Amino acid sequence: MNRLAAITLTVLLATSVSDLQAEAPLGTWVRDAQKCVVKIYGAGGLKGLEAYQSGFLVSPEGHIATAWSYVLDVEPVVLLDDGRRFESKIVGFEPSLELAVLKIEATDTPFFELKEEPTVDWGDPVIAVSNLFNIATGNEPASVMQGTVASVTDLNARRGTFKTPYRGKVLILDLIANNPGAAGGAVIDSDGQLAGMLGKELRDSTTGVWLNYAVPANALRTTIGDIIAGRKTTVIDSATATLPRKDSHNPTALGLVMVPDVLETTPSYIDTVSTGSPAARASLRPDDLILLVNGQRVDSQRTLRSLLRTIDRRDNVELTVQRDTQILPVTLQP
Amino acid sequence: MINAKTRYRCGLFSLGIAMLSCSPSNGADPIKLDPALERVESSRIESVARAVPSAVSVFVPGGGGGGSGVTISPEGYALTNFHVTSPAGSFMRCGMSDGNVYDAVIVGIDPVGDLAMIRLLGRSDFPKAEFGDSRAAVAGDWCMVIGNPFLLATNLKPTVTYGILSGVGRYQYPSGTLLEYGDCLQTDASVNPGNSGGPIYDAAGKLLGIVGRCSFEKRGRVNVGVGYAISINQAKNFLGYLRSGRIVDHATLGATVSTEPEGGVVVSNILESSDAYRRGLRYGSEILEIDGRVVQTANDLQNVMATLPNGWRVKMSYRSEGNTVETLVRMMGVHLEDELLKKMAGALPPPPPRPQQPGQEEKDSDQNDKDSEQDEKPEKNENQPPQRGPRGQRPGKPPVKIPQQVKDQLVERKGFANYHFNLVEQNAFIDALRSQFPAADQPTQTSSTEKKKAWLIVGETDQTPPQPVTIQVAADKMSLQIGQKTLEINKRNEMYDVVTDGTVAGLLPALDAWRRMLSDGPRKFGESYYLGTMPLGGERPLRDVMVGIAGELEVRWLSHPDTGAVEAIEVFADRDEDPAELWLLREGDSQVMPTSLDLRYGIDSILKIKIKSWEEVPASDLQWSTEKKNANNAGNIKRMNSVGASENTNRPEVKS
Secondary structure, three states, X not given: OHHHHHHHHHHHHHHOOOOOOOOOOOHHHHHHHHHHEEEEEOOOOOOOOOOEEEEEEOOOOOEEEEEOOHHHHOOOEEEOOOOOEEEEEEEEEEHHHOEEEEEEXXXXXXXXXXXXXXXXXXXXXXXXXXXXXXXXXXXXXOEEEEEXXXXXXXXXXXXXXXXXXXXXXXXXXXXXXXXXXOOOOEEEEOOOOEEEEEOOOEEOOOOOOEEOEEEEHHHHHHHHHHHHHOOOOOOOOOOOOOOOHHHEOOHHHHOEEEOOOOOOOOOOEEEEEOOOOHHHHOOOOOOOEEEEEOOEEOOOHHHHHHHHOOXXXXXXXXXXXXXXXXXXXXXXXX | OHHHHHHHHHHHHHHHHHHHHHOOOOOOOOOOOOHHHHXXXXXXXXXXXXXXXXXXXXXXXXXXXXXXXXXXXXXXEEEEOHHHHOOOOOEEEEEEOOOOEEEEEEEEEEOOOOEEEEEEOOOOOOXXXXXXXXXXXXXXXEEEEEEOHHHOHHHOOOEEEEEEEEEEEEEXXXXXXXEEEEEEEEEOOOOOOOOOOOEEEEOOOOEEEEEEEEOOOOOOOOOOOOEEEEEHHHHHHHHHHHHOOEEOOEEEOOEEEEEOOOOOXXXXXXXXXXXXXXXXXXXOOEEEEEOOEEOOOHHHHHHHHOOOEOOOEEEEEEEEOOEEEXXXXXXXXXXXXXXXXXXXXXXXXXXXXXXXXXXXXXXXXXXXXXXXXXXXXXOOOOOOOOOEOOOOOOOOOOOOOOOHHHHOOOOOEOOEOOHHHHHXXXXXXXXXXXXXXXXXXXXXXXXHHHOOEEEEEEEEEOOOOOOEEEEEEOOOOEEEEEOOEEEEEOOHHHHHHXXXXXXHHHHHHHHHHHHHHHHHHHHHHOEEEEEEEEEEOOEEEEEEEEEEEEOOEEEEEEEOOOOOOEEEEEEEOOOXXXXXXXXXXXXXXXXXXXXXXXXXXXXXXXXXXXXXXXXXXXXXXXOOOOOOOOHHHXXXXXXXXXXXXXXXXXXXOOOO
């Protein structure tokens, strides 16, 4: 109550001179936010898997933050608010944040700044901007919805209830924001600042309740900054030379038996782990999915093999793997 | 910008404050509000209070579901969804917040746009909603939805939900075969089954649209934050059509378009029989504007087209081979009439379910799977029993008895939702026609003398030098004399020819139809019906349109909505050719003689006549030329006149 009273007071001060009307359009403020939100089209399209999601610009050079998902299994196509269409490149992703950063060849794009401090707390009004249900197409602006931050809490306390690798704080929203296609959308506060990123659809496995939440912007800030600055890119460094077969690592020597490589881009799932191998010593298990090798993105088994060819067989190999909903860093010692 | 944000906070926090003040207070002092906050909050309360009285809760008699609606006139005319009225057929019961239940009768339906007009009976002073302008609404505007979600309003108090517009100008693909939501509003205010057909208001309580559809997916048939409403501006376009009691159709240009990569709407295919083709639209032409709205993408154009009724003529501009053309274009129907009726039968929602448990049936949603986008994959809904009974009534109960006052306003007829309302409009038309010039100043005639009545119109062309004009219109014979040339029509089939040939004699069938409508009335004229309202020459206000079909000719009278004065008569001979349009120019009210006549084909005027006198005389007084000339001589006259009128008539010259 004190909190509301305090905010009310602020409002009183701020509005004492303004001519308040019943019609209180959110106007240009909402429009400005819509201009930073993009539509992303990629893999999917099968039953229950929509081939679209949302994202938002985080730099004037065309960097886009979005949710890390199957939609990004192919290089996605990005549509800006003005209808311009771009091929995009995945320049970095952080599985533990379910965050990916894309880059398009555009300049002077409008963008959200990411603040170091949390911009919202419980009780604060917010607007969610996303292309939920892919309602907007072409140059049509993304959908806006209003509501309140119901609480700031972590999903960690209920591990296993929600299937997500994200372990940090989330903004629980009282609006039905997390619909198909909304993941990667922006949540903004009443100053038009970015407050968070809408997460993927999550459903309580015991109660069946759908969760409406966002990852706070300040939790994403460092990673996004590092990716934009090139400090934390997952792009494969093509300059690194491929070593002779006898001098480099390979899956077999590390004790990794992968699932049969039958597709052009077969995901790097481990089928079995050889006993006594580096992989076994690092406690890797069948069904672990290899996401990164030395910080570089593994989009297929082919990529995995070629990345291992660039690493001297006497050096350690740093892996990032996904085990069910956990993201684990793993070091393989030869 | 700061204002907007502050207001947003204000709006939200005033809700919070309202809740606070409800909580048990341990102090004696009530919470004091800042006047600014109080203004916001009391204005919200006023808006809700202003909006609620016109909200209607629609119930299908016999417990077969229902929905919502909104009254738009003191006589009880109300708008709702087609999919709400269709399970009921022609009769429903409507609750209003005054605590009364009114019988209501169907008026007109628009199955494609999912609109229906009904009339509540029993009062002449119903509260009505005030129309807003949905084109002025933008994403982020506060709005409210008032209605009957889950048919909860059994106490007749409608439910109010509040939110913002999430998007405007949305296009929702046809669901099933018929429904298409173009240029619609998207809101996050809660919209649930049962809200269908109800009003969405802006923050000031003005009507923005008719709620009709939601995005439902895997989460069941409840609100997921996305509701859609048909824009009130689309509804405004259709009001006249709906009032006609007809089953109305939507418009199509007769062309397909695509969006160019560089932007621009370019014609990718066009029907040669379309009016757009006759106006010069071709493959590759770029459409710039239609009905006053700039279009930049194919979706934009589709959005405009979806809001236009079949048969309308609107302004269009396009660019073709470097030239920008401003023109008028007549719309074709999306469906052939029988095709629409057939599709409609297929698109009717399934009959209402049998009650599973006693008392549960009222809680079932409005039985309209049509407002779900995902008809085929809703999750199992335990409120949706699989068994269904016959439409409009529950098994084991006697059929719903239609009250007498509903029967009095219900006439069934093929192609009409309720022919009664068409008859009402036909009567209004003929009354207006008989009270205006040239009939107004004539004493009532007995039928025997009426037959002998004929028109003698004398004037001159607007050319320099002007040529004298004499027009004679009698029952079976008419003539037009311009200068030394005289054209006579002696047979009805000659009337067809003068129109298809695009000759100046085309004004004769128009005048003949008028004279005959006056003397015979719509019932005897031929197949006659009231069409609805449409722009004249692309201009509003919307004119009342009466259609009369006699033989091969279809005649349309376009009258001013306020004065009832006929402003144009269109005579269609061949559907795929331009009609003859006779425009009447008046200086003064409908009682005075028109000052001039203007005959047009397409967008070209080919003959302008200044009228000196227009008299009703006995047919025997008329003088007919001794040498019987064929009307097709008009071709010569047209060539002659085109010098003075318009040069660019590109229709083929007629043989003389």
